[in-house]
Amino acid sequence: MLDTPTQAQAPGRPADDRVGIWLVGGRGSIGTTVAVGLHVIANELAAPTGCTTAGDAFVGVPLPRFADLVLGGHDISATPLVRRAGQLADSGMIPPRLVAAAQAGLEQADREIRPGYDPATHEGAQADAVHRLAADITGFRARHGLRTVVVVDVASTEAIPEDRPEFHDPDLLTQVLADPDGVLLPASVITALAAIESGSGYACFTPSAAMTLPSVRALADARGIVFAGQDGKTGETLLRTAIAPMFVARGMHVHSWAGANLLGGGDGATLADPEAVRSKLASKTRGLRSLVGEHVVAPLHIDNVPDLGDIKTAWDHIHAEGFLGSRITMQTIWSAYDSMLAAPLILDLARLLALAERAGVRGVVPELGFFFKDPWGSDVHDFSQQTTELHAWAHATAARVAATTTTSGQSEAFGR
Amino acid sequence: MLDTPTQAQAPGRPADDRVGIWLVGGRGSIGTTVAVGLHVIANELAAPTGCTTAGDAFVGVPLPRFADLVLGGHDISATPLVRRAGQLADSGMIPPRLVAAAQAGLEQADREIRPGYDPATHEGAQADAVHRLAADITGFRARHGLRTVVVVDVASTEAIPEDRPEFHDPDLLTQVLADPDGVLLPASVITALAAIESGSGYACFTPSAAMTLPSVRALADARGIVFAGQDGKTGETLLRTAIAPMFVARGMHVHSWAGANLLGGGDGATLADPEAVRSKLASKTRGLRSLVGEHVVAPLHIDNVPDLGDIKTAWDHIHAEGFLGSRITMQTIWSAYDSMLAAPLILDLARLLALAERAGVRGVVPELGFFFKDPWGSDVHDFSQQTTELHAWAHATAARVAATTTTSGQSEAFGR
Amino acid sequence: MLDTPTQAQAPGRPADDRVGIWLVGGRGSIGTTVAVGLHVIANELAAPTGCTTAGDAFVGVPLPRFADLVLGGHDISATPLVRRAGQLADSGMIPPRLVAAAQAGLEQADREIRPGYDPATHEGAQADAVHRLAADITGFRARHGLRTVVVVDVASTEAIPEDRPEFHDPDLLTQVLADPDGVLLPASVITALAAIESGSGYACFTPSAAMTLPSVRALADARGIVFAGQDGKTGETLLRTAIAPMFVARGMHVHSWAGANLLGGGDGATLADPEAVRSKLASKTRGLRSLVGEHVVAPLHIDNVPDLGDIKTAWDHIHAEGFLGSRITMQTIWSAYDSMLAAPLILDLARLLALAERAGVRGVVPELGFFFKDPWGSDVHDFSQQTTELHAWAHATAARVAATTTTSGQSEAFGR
Amino acid sequence: MLDTPTQAQAPGRPADDRVGIWLVGGRGSIGTTVAVGLHVIANELAAPTGCTTAGDAFVGVPLPRFADLVLGGHDISATPLVRRAGQLADSGMIPPRLVAAAQAGLEQADREIRPGYDPATHEGAQADAVHRLAADITGFRARHGLRTVVVVDVASTEAIPEDRPEFHDPDLLTQVLADPDGVLLPASVITALAAIESGSGYACFTPSAAMTLPSVRALADARGIVFAGQDGKTGETLLRTAIAPMFVARGMHVHSWAGANLLGGGDGATLADPEAVRSKLASKTRGLRSLVGEHVVAPLHIDNVPDLGDIKTAWDHIHAEGFLGSRITMQTIWSAYDSMLAAPLILDLARLLALAERAGVRGVVPELGFFFKDPWGSDVHDFSQQTTELHAWAHATAARVAATTTTSGQSEAFGR
Ligand SMILES: NC(=O)c1ccc[n+]([C@@H]2O[C@H](COP(=O)([O-])OP(=O)(O)OC[C@H]3O[C@@H](n4cnc5c(N)ncnc54)[C@H](O)[C@@H]3O)[C@@H](O)[C@H]2O)c1
């Protein structure tokens, strides 16, 4: 057991609170890290360091235990998790001894990964794809006797699609889906529709179209699933939303906030595509403008530097004006394995959405904006304010669960 | 007029709400910057950028207007403010055109600076010094028809004194003061006692002994003055208390947080003295430990680099552990004119303590911890939490003022 | 007088060694800085800090004295030097007292600035423009009784032109110049041709086409002028060529070298144009590849951040592989007023080209590659090697001058 | 085989050119890294990246091949190399697969490590210790049939000893050594004396007293051994001596050069001792002063930050004055595994000293200053100049070897 401040013995949970995490892109860098991490944490071979929900602020909140989380997913890659994990160990990202310890868990999770929806090879009506994906999820739920499943989209970032009428009208969308010659929808939309059809919780960790399309969103609301998004806030943007409010609170005027990001790995290669990177860049700057003002000059670059592997390095240069026009400059340099920042948030999102569903919450959960660059249902980007809201929401939701729970056995479940 | 987001026309104030700022160390770098800044802001030649209390969050709070603030002070230096301001302009810190514009204001303020208490040359009972200093302050208040005066200690940082019995017992303290051969008290104590005797508000912007001595504190409480401290939080420590909570909220384990500070100028020279620097270093690390845990390894250096002049540069290196033991490093580089960060806070403190007094607040104001490295009366170091508390306090205090104000003329005073 | 190590009394020079510096773009940021600097250095109000040729390595080399340099130039802007200098003082770049001290010198230089060649308004045969510009230069030389003139191109960076036949064939070039409807040549070519026609020395401080066109180069060689280029090496690239050889000498393998540049000012605005920036980026990366190998991944950005004014900040991130594949990262952050780095090099180039001409040197001077990102006539980018070559060349050229000089009066001229 | 530019097939060498490397401190971090590295390079499982002598500049120089180097040494630690290597793999420093591949080599080298001289437990005359250590070395040479042995001191840094008469007089030194109650000499002196007595080549990689004592140096010269020192130049100091000459060449005036070093690992713990760190700090600053002038303000800190492990991070802040007094700041951040920088230099030193000996060189080799912070026999700190001198020396020495070699078999040996 690592020595971390956030580790604590989880109190008993109801035997029936087993929850599925269905990762779309489950064989990617994040997916693989989640799989290794979940296994070693559930087996108490590692502390849940980096998991927000393992912190003291969540004591008393009846989240599913790590050991009650079950992994499955979709991917269009056939590289087995064990192999991918080995690569990530060789690259220095995951400690080899943890990969070795997680071998059985990886093999088991890998057996639950089904072929994803691949726009490049798809034939026939897209509705069929949605049905197939949804059936994979409901089958998984049944097979493992899960109370609920949370679908998390961690597939490769897509290009921003050109706007189309079916993005705005659910009926048109249904028509396009049914038409074997219908214009292809982005893969992230197919994923979201499968989550809706299967009645799962859903979290969008990518900056892709997904449930941002009004027609898809309408279907989600109609079906009453619980969901949150969008685009995991893990590195540079996390920092920015922690730091920017400081300048504002002190009456300083932020003139410019420039950023340079260097990364390799799978995400680096994807973002080398100028189309794919556009959605990411937009998502990263929005929060900044909302915090320090629209006037801010904020050039931002993401460069694919393959030799850096999975370590992402971000340099930010901030110029603020202070008293009597004086110049204040601040620079930040952030360096971390990107997937190591993302993976614990996937576990957090699954636990929190599972809690929400247990409490009967439906629709978007704005308080989960804490996890996202582009929070759905919320204009709050200030990380500290998001923290306060998340904690309050978790305890309020816990209270709702408690209010609907009467047996003494279940009340024991509270805690971490 | 500069273009800043925080500038707004202040609504009418009662004609009698003129407030004095009495700066101990008034001819220092901060004191001079305050004098230039107050003049040009009061005359609307510059916006109050960098002033917390000029922000949107303070709209509706009946603070004294900048134009209603009057400057005076003590110093042991005889260099006139105009000369000191000229030096700060030559060094690149203050724009020469603002120094030129403030000439009349500087001359006027300089006439209100009286010889300070100088331990090196003092003779006779220390009580006499206290009486003389207090008389300077009450004379200033009377001469300018001020509603109240706020004393702010911005004198050179002192060494931490050896503990002595009179630090703990007000009666012993009174005896030592009366004894012409009494062991010398730190100058900051004499300053605090003069503030108490004159019944002024008081803010301690330095890490010196001042009102941290229980016997001095007891006298302040007995006299019922309003006060706040200690050690202005302007640069590296400000950053740290904005950033550290982010790591905690995300369940990361901060192992080490190393810091290197380079500065020249008057403060650089003072802090080149290893005794003086000790109080500063202690003050800087305390908040960090309280935020991320006592275990943190936090080597910290302050170096006097005369050629850097008044620009302070701070480098911090943070090592945190994330998911599965992964390494996260963050570095920050902060570069700014230290006195330009400090000066607006002096104006803020004077306005807020004047408000507090108007509302009948007595004793320490923990909510002003927002301004300090070592907040008196509070354990809160999280800058965001301090911001929330400050805003709430300001509005609650405004409400107390409103509750005690009945004439229509005075209710107009609300605003900025 | 500033206290710098490089200042020394220049020994006597021949009374007739007055040399002209003709700056194309003379009212720009660099041009204005040269004008202020030359005046205050010539009048011993400032030391020639930042001037390579004022260093100990040049003792004994009979360069023209600063006081013997006379300024003139072309520009398409009508903003007087005094006004431009005032702006640069306001922005914090040039100390106001030096601008004040240089007033007379600025006015005099301004009177010697003639309207430049403006492609946007040009009418008639381009040969006429060349004649007009050349006549301006020869008139300047005659009017001031100058031994020689050195033309330095410091005009705005141009876009890289599409290739055309006349770029390769001097006869075709002559035809195009004579044709009133000829396709417009880049302004830098007109400048170069005017330098050639006037028989002046010539230095290309920009990354523009200029004498890189084979046909222009052929004319320069035919006329026998002395010249050097291209694109002043002042900041990030200077650093790179000083640091890169270290990695090679130690057998480390540089995988990537990423760079981000932030700047405002005139050059920032020009480089905001993606076409103009292309020539600059190419020029910056060439030397790096030549030093560490073609394989290096070297993303590079230049962003226009107007609020930063004339201070340029560059961040570089270097990833090298060391023993047993281990990771070495190095980051550099460089921050300086760009024109303050460039201006002394203009004085150096004028002095060195004037020396070369006196020694009878003709054609390109590869040893002046020390000053350039893209050295003409040389493949050497290693800054240290360039330093060695420059020093050796200066002394060898001095020896050639000495060999052709027999009167005792002239031999006294040696020194700085 | 890794893909590196420096790898090349070594041409044939004389069968008798087997050379011993005797590492004092052989079970330390550097020693262990040398052992792993030598094994995998000799067996062509890794390229000699990071080895200066594997570079193109050394083609044609008849250095011993990596496969002809044999490891032995002294240490006072009993932790076997295999265990230490495992720890360094766990910490992320050495790739686990290389440690596994080197297992046999580590076991073999470990068998050649003898108990070192431990001042804490030593009894009797110190001369006996010298004899014992020297006998270990000569036994090693004989056992393996080595042409020569190079002793390299990589033991823990010592405190600077108080000066004593025997440090200056060889006869007094001999007396003290013979006296069972003689004041203890630093361990590095015992090591140096053993190298002298055994007639080995010697390199001092630490900042310890060693051969800096005139009496020890006199004995070395009398015995005619070949040697070089002192204190490996691997990180921050390497950078400084590559960068500082750039400022000088451009006539800039370096005012200050501040440094902060953070490291954990074995060396971090040693340097946490303020006495031990003094010798290191002195050694680091000397070269800087010699390059940019004695006036430079150069505060420097080394902090032990155990959680950072073997990665050393150094931040440097440089302030230079340029044209017209303008401010230039440069910052460097260097991050690397310190022992990975040091280990290849140990191999280089052994190869080069073995070459020197073959050529009949005796006494100090100033041209090996390239490898050291405090070069013995040389005032040259400019890294580029050192590179030029090293290359020239290597080829001149190769020529001396060639001149004394007449058989065709040996002339084939030239190459890498
Ligand atoms: N810190 C972070 O890592 C972070 C933060 C915010 C957002 N994200 C986003 O998370 C996503 C995943 O990042 P990653 O580093 O794991 O990337 P990755 O490239 O390693 O993995 C993506 C996986 O998605 C799979 N995939 C692609 N298209 C698919 C489809 N149509 N259906 C199913 N699977 C598909 C790929 O085969 C691959 O296995 C990216 O979109 C990234 O932008 C990551």
Ligand SMILES: NC(=O)c1ccc[n+]([C@@H]2O[C@H](COP(=O)([O-])OP(=O)(O)OC[C@H]3O[C@@H](n4cnc5c(N)ncnc54)[C@H](O)[C@@H]3O)[C@@H](O)[C@H]2O)c1
């Ligand atoms: N950002 C900041 O600048 C900042 C932040 C926190 C705390 N502080 C503290 O503020 C204080 C002032 O900083 P500064 O930069 O203006 O320093 P400074 O050295 O420029 O000015 C200090 C002034 O105090 C005067 N002084 C010294 N002893 C005195 C005495 N006994 N009575 C009256 N005056 C006396 C000096 O003559 C001088 O004019 C320092 O203690 C510093 O540590 C500054």
Ligand SMILES: NC(=O)c1ccc[n+]([C@@H]2O[C@H](COP(=O)([O-])OP(=O)(O)OC[C@H]3O[C@@H](n4cnc5c(N)ncnc54)[C@H](O)[C@@H]3O)[C@@H](O)[C@H]2O)c1
């Ligand atoms: N460190 C440096 O500043 C540096 C380094 C390398 C290269 N350069 C190059 O030096 C050049 C000048 O830089 P700057 O900062 O002074 O730019 P600037 O924009 O301040 O000045 C350029 C001047 O050129 C003038 N100009 C434009 N077109 C002209 C024409 N056809 N004829 C005559 N004048 C013309 C403009 O009116 C302006 O006054 C740029 O090309 C820049 O890329 C600068």
Ligand SMILES: NC(=O)c1ccc[n+]([C@@H]2O[C@H](COP(=O)([O-])OP(=O)(O)OC[C@H]3O[C@@H](n4cnc5c(N)ncnc54)[C@H](O)[C@@H]3O)[C@@H](O)[C@H]2O)c1
């Ligand atoms: N980049 C670098 O790593 C670098 C650069 C310059 C100098 N150095 C110096 O190299 C030395 C070794 O560094 P390291 O990181 O390997 O340190 P380390 O602490 O890991 O190893 C030092 C070894 O020396 C052994 N030792 C101590 N006293 C001894 C004695 N009297 N006789 C024999 N062995 C003894 C210790 O047991 C240990 O095994 C240090 O002095 C360090 O300052 C290192």
Ligand code: NA
């Ligand atoms: Na407190």
Ligand code: NA
């Ligand atoms: Na030396």
